[in-house]
Amino acid sequence: MSWKRLLLVSLLFLILATGLFYYLLPNIFNPLRLDQIPDGAYVVPWMQPSASFEQLREETLVRGTFDTDVAMANALKINMTFRINMWDGTTRVIPSTVYLGHDSQYLYVGGKFVGMYSNPDSDANSSAPECFQVLFDVANKGVLQTPESGSMVGVTVRVPDDTFWGWQYHDVVWVYEGNVYKRMIWMPADNYYSGGFNDSLKDEACGYENYTGTITMLFSRFLRVDNAQVNALQMKPGERWVMGFLFELWYQKVLDNRVDGWPQKTFGAWSSNSSWWPKMVIDLTNPPSTYPGSNATTNPNGPSF
Amino acid sequence: MSKKMTFGSQRVLLPLIAFGVCLLILAFSASARPAYAGDSSPPPPGASPQTRTDPGGGGGPPPSNKIDGYVFNPKTGHAVPNMKVYAALDTSEDCPTYTYTDSNGHFLINWLTILPNRIYYVTVNGGYQLDGSDTLGSVCDDSSYGQWREKDISDINGYISCAIDLEPRQVVIVPYAALYSNTQYCQLMTYTSTSYHDLSFSASVGSTGFESTQAMTVSFSWGVKQRNDSYIGKHYYAVGYWDQEPNGGLKNTGINGEVDPNEGWRQFNISEYLVPDSNKPNYGLPSGSQAKWYGIYGNSPVSFHYSETSSFTWSYGFSGSLGINFDFFGVSVNLDVTATVTSGHTNEVDFSILLPDGAPTHKFLVYTQGFTFIENVTGGLEVHLWDLGVIS
Numbered sequence: 239m240s241w242k243r244l245l246l247v248s249l250l251f252l253i254l255a256t257g258l259f260y261y262l263l264p265n266i267f268n269p270l271r272l273d274q275i276p277d278g279a280y281v282v283p284w285m286q287p288s289a290s291f292e293q294l295r296e297e298t299l300v301r302g303t304f305d306t307d308v309a310m311a312n313a314l315k316i317n318m319t320f321r322i323n324m325w326d327g328t329t330r331v332i333p334s335t336v337y338l339g340h341d342s343q344y345l346y347v348g349g350k351f352v353g354m355y356s357n358p359d360s361d362a363n364s365s366a367p368e369c370f371q372v373l374f375d376v377a378n379k380g381v382l383q384t385p386e387s388g389s390m391v392g393v394t395v396r397v398p399d400d401t402f403w404g405w406q407y408h409d410v411v412w413v414y415e416g417n418v419y420k421r422m423i424w425m426p427a428d429n430y431y432s433g434g435f436n437d438s439l440k441d442e443a444c445g446y447e448n449y450t451g452t453i454t455m456l457f458s459r460f461l462r463v464d465n466a467q468v469n470a471l472q473m474k475p476g477e478r479w480v481m482g483f484l485f486e487l488w489y490q491k492v493l494d495n496r497v498d499g500w501p502q503k504t505f506g507a508w509s510s511n512s513s514w515w516p517k518m519v520i521d522l523t524n525p526p527s528t529y530p531g532s533n534a535t536t537n538p539n540g541p542s543f
Numbered sequence: 544m545s546k547k548m549t550f551g552s553q554r555v556l557l558p559l560i561a562f563g564v565c566l567l568i569l570a571f572s573a574s575a576r577p578a579y580a581g582d583s584s585p586p587p588p589g590a591s592p593q594t595r596t597d598p599g600g601g602g603g604p605p606p607s608n609k610i611d612g613y614v615f616n617p618k619t620g621h622a623v624p625n626m627k628v629y630a631a632l633d634t635s636e637d638c639p640t641y642t643y644t645d646s647n648g649h650f651l652i653n654w655l656t657i658l659p660n661r662i663y664y665v666t667v668n669g670g671y672q673l674d675g676s677d678t679l680g681s682v683c684d685d686s687s688y689g690q691w692r693e694k695d696i697s698d699i700n701g702y703i704s705c706a707i708d709l710e711p712r713q714v715v716i717v718p719y720a721a722l723y724s725n726t727q728y729c730q731l732m733t734y735t736s737t738s739y740h741d742l743s744f745s746a747s748v749g750s751t752g753f754e755s756t757q758a759m760t761v762s763f764s765w766g767v768k769q770r771n772d773s774y775i776g777k778h779y780y781a782v783g784y785w786d787q788e789p790n791g792g793l794k795n796t797g798i799n800g801e802v803d804p805n806e807g808w809r810q811f812n813i814s815e816y817l818v819p820d821s822n823k824p825n826y827g828l829p830s831g832s833q834a835k836w837y838g839i840y841g842n843s844p845v846s847f848h849y850s851e852t853s854s855f856t857w858s859y860g861f862s863g864s865l866g867i868n869f870d871f872f873g874v875s876v877n878l879d880v881t882a883t884v885t886s887g888h889t890n891e892v893d894f895s896i897l898l899p900d901g902a903p904t905h906k907f908l909v910y911t912q913g914f915t916f917i918e919n920v921t922g923g924l925e926v927h928l929w930d931l932g933v934i935s
Binding site for chain 1: 686757758759760764771773775778800801802803804805806807808809810811812
């Protein structure tokens with residue numbers, strides 16, 4: 239064998255070895271996560287909203303809100319009633335529906351909260367948001383570990399107009415807060431990390447109708463995005479994850495939020511024990527060729543008009 | 544008779560002598576106490592340290608070889624307990640010693656050799672650290688209060704007495720983005736940032752320190768259906784650092800942490816402070832930013848999508864008048880806010896204008912504070928939009 243042939247064979251071997259190292263070994267040592275589905279788990283269906291986010295935003299301009307039952311017709315619907323004890327001693331009873339669905343890229347979370355009305359901490363000079371968040375025990379260990387994952391949406395109703403004014407989105411992390419609470423809490427990732435990362439939000443539409451005080455929202459968040467330091471929900475194609483999850487709804491006031499949760503609240507009395515949380519299944523193992531009921535896609539360029 | 548008189552004199556004299564002795568003891572003990580020691584309440588707020596009496600004297604030896612004093616909150620007049628107090632000889636500031644105030648705000652350093660007629664620096668809530676760093680103007684030991692430094696000269700006995708006013712932190716609003724719109728035809732405006740902005744602060748008095756920059760990420764949308772002049776912001780703490788050297792002054796101010804780590808953005812109403820004048824270049828609006836007008840007719844929505852990914856910095860136009868205002872030690876301070884987007888990160892502004900079907904053409908003026916935009920590229924998180932009326 240000539241030295242040229244030997245060199246060629248060695249080069250080929252080197253390329254194969256490198257490919258093996260970079261592509262095969264990670265899959266051997268980091269196999270796809272395929273969790274077993276437990277009894278009673280909430281299986282999030284494959285779907286896409288039946289209207290684009292642009293269409294939903296335009297609808298809010300006409301009607302104040304959009305019809306979440308139509309927009310998320312093929313989603314998993316969970317009904318609950320939040321009861322929030324307010325600062326004046328009254329209780330706001332808020333019949334609500336949370337909608338969950340996913341496609342290969344995004345988790346869609348919708349919400350309809352009837353009877354929210356404006357935040358009593360708002361006045362003629364400033365308005366405070368009313369917030370909904372979904373929290374995930376990503377590893378499903380029953381014990382929270384930093385950073386976990388979560389999404390918080392705040393809707394601001396401006397008084398005295400009593401009209402929808404704006405929305406905001408934050409990724410949420412489970413971290414130690416050493417200045418005020420001096421304990422592990424769920425908090426907005428951008429408050430903790432002071433920015434410097436890409437949040438998980440893809441698109442969003444929110445609305446408010448003041449006759450019934452109803453807030454509607456729909457947002458899509460990436461199932462995988464380059465922000466692992468604040469977000470442990472990083473699903474690969476072909477994976478099936480079972481995660482603990484929790485919903486919370488509150489009126490914001492500095493250091494005195496008023497909150498309720500489903501199946502029960504933890505806000506203000508946070509515990510790392512998530513063993514009692516319900517289970518959510520996101521299964522990316524068998525993507526359908528078409529999505530049920532969908533006639534719109536998420537704008538790949540994000541919000542634009 | 545004389546016995547009775549003698550007995551009677553003793554009955555009068557003995558209590559008098561006892562009373563006199565008590566008075567002497569009381570007078571001695573009172574004069575021997577340091578200033579304010581044993582007082583159940585601290586001195587009134589605003590009392591100048593220079594007017595406070597020097598301890599010592601009376602029936603005991605003069606105090607020596609120690610530094611002691613009190614730390615008070617001048618806003619309330621109450622003592623500040625559990626506050627870290629540093630002392631260092633002028634020539635050895637990198638080797639300080641420290642103690643903590645007690646429940647009466649009193650501190651005492653008596654384990655050093657305090658040389659007579661020498662300069663010592665006493666600092667509170669920060670100072671030179673054993674590792675050689677200096678936390679004055681940057682990091683407070685207790686984030687609830689600002690910082691203080693004074694230069695003292697020990698007396699001939701090696702004694703220093705201090706009375707220190709330590710200002711507590713104050714709550715301020717840090718603005719992030721602002722929108723001014725006088726038209727109901729601007730339908731929806733969205734600000735998104737795929738990464739973060741650095742907000743920098745500059746002070747009208749002294750310089751800035753502590754958390755002089757804040758990196759923030761925002762995903763926010765305004766639903767604009769009517770005139771809307773407002774900004775979004777959060778509650779932060781501000782602190783001040785007072786230095787008696789050389790002439791006494793507020794040396795450093797700045798932001799020192801969020802009030803509530805769980806707080807989201809809050810909306811605040813403001814008033815438009817600019818008035819466009821179509822007879823002047825750039826509509827008479829501040830230079831450094833560009834105004835551009837658009838003619839838009841009925842039922843023909845026009846969308847604006849501005850995106851900026853290169854590094855740029857701008858100042859908020861409104862922060863000079865309502866950004867972050869507070870006062871420390873009676874000194875009014877305004878922190879101006881400057882924002883920077885780091886290169887490679889994206890700042891996006893979207894809005895659309897839609898007139899009803901059949902509406903005549905309106906002229907709209909768009910102005911973004913602090914940045915000159917070239918067609919569909921802009922920067923800044925302060926946008927002004929005016930409906931200038933119908934055009935033929």
